[in-house]
Amino acid sequence: MNDYIERYVYAVTKRLPEKNREEVGKELMSMIWDMLPEQPTDEQIEKVLYDLGDPRVLASNYQEKKHYLISPVWFEDYIRVLKIVLIVVGSVSLIFGLYGALIEAAGANPIEAFAEAFAAAISGFFDGMFQAFAWVTFIFALIDWFDKSPKKAAWKVQDLSKMPKETSVYFSKRKTIVSLIITAIVGTIMLYFVYNNQFYFFYWENLHSDAPTIFASVFTDVATRRYFAFMLVSFAFDIIIHVMKLYYGRYNVKFAAEFTIQKVFAFIVTLLFVMQADLLNPMFVDEMVSKFSANPARFEEGFHAVMIAIAALTGLGIATEIIKTWILSLRSDGVRTPSIKEKLEQMK
């Protein structure tokens, strides 16, 4: 006689909580023997075990509660968020990987450099995807776990999200993704330059000269280093706003508020950068002054004026974007009252 019965019972009980194992094992054993004649043959034993079915299924039938990492109630949301996050993380990590590897490989044989960059990008891509998958799953498992706690308040009708109105203004998914990719590239390049303080002013003295004349770095190391952390946060905000666009799908007041916070933060960061007293590199000033025989005080004044103008223009651009977003969001939520012209059109 074979040992299939013991093995089968073990296959079931090992999947059960410790406290039930012995009892269930004993019971199952006795039930299996009941189903068999005296002195059973191997074939009879096999038949009975096949009748009882897959031990995994039987064990799950013995579990009193169904165990889910993410229960069906949350599963749809989980898949929706997972899709968005994977698209975003996938494209961003691919670009970052490619870009970072290309910088590192600069100067090497171009074919080798490209192959290496490609390999790095692929590995970065998978790494990013796995991380994203793990984090989203972890967060949803937590949400699900808290959601089951008895203290949880019942849902309210007031919490139901507003119906998309006919007035809804939608984000273009394609444009958002393209913008996200551009933001990621430009953002990393900027971060790279700021981190290494590589803002150089250069020009070609005449059409025939091979190499341009390069001056000392425009900004001081101290000023750019100080600024780096702010810029990193601002960059992260910008990425988050893009993700929110993909998540909401359409303009709404909540988005407008988040957008405003991000833009105002970005503007403050720009202002802080420009207003640093030790921003301008004295070496750069010296070189410029001697090169163009300018008055140092006038030069610094002019430089500050240009920086303030840049900040002001940025501010103006940001203000315009914020206003536009609010108008579209209010319209999208159907809050904004229609103008007289629109009313007249409705009456027709």
Next chain:
Amino acid sequence: MDENILNNFLSELKRGTQTIAILKLLSDSQYGYSLLQSLQDRNINIEAGTLYPLLRRLESQGLLRSDWDTSESRPRKYYVLSDEGHELLKRLVEEWNQLNNDMNRLLKGEK
């Protein structure tokens, strides 16, 4: 007609009635396999892999009591309806009769 769809509906339809049958048959003490046979004799086909875990669940809900009989060569676990189980069975049978009447009237097209 898709047999799979039919089977899904049938297993859903039978699930609740199987519990009533099990509770009724356990008014007298029985061990697992004899209960399985009594059910099959009455044309109520439930798989052993479904029945055994179900018995444990009903016991943990306090509807059944169990005892190991060690007098025979092999020990057997006997299940029997508890007082609470009797109470539940009575209510379920009432509901079942009511449901049966209502469904029959509906299916016959009466108002």
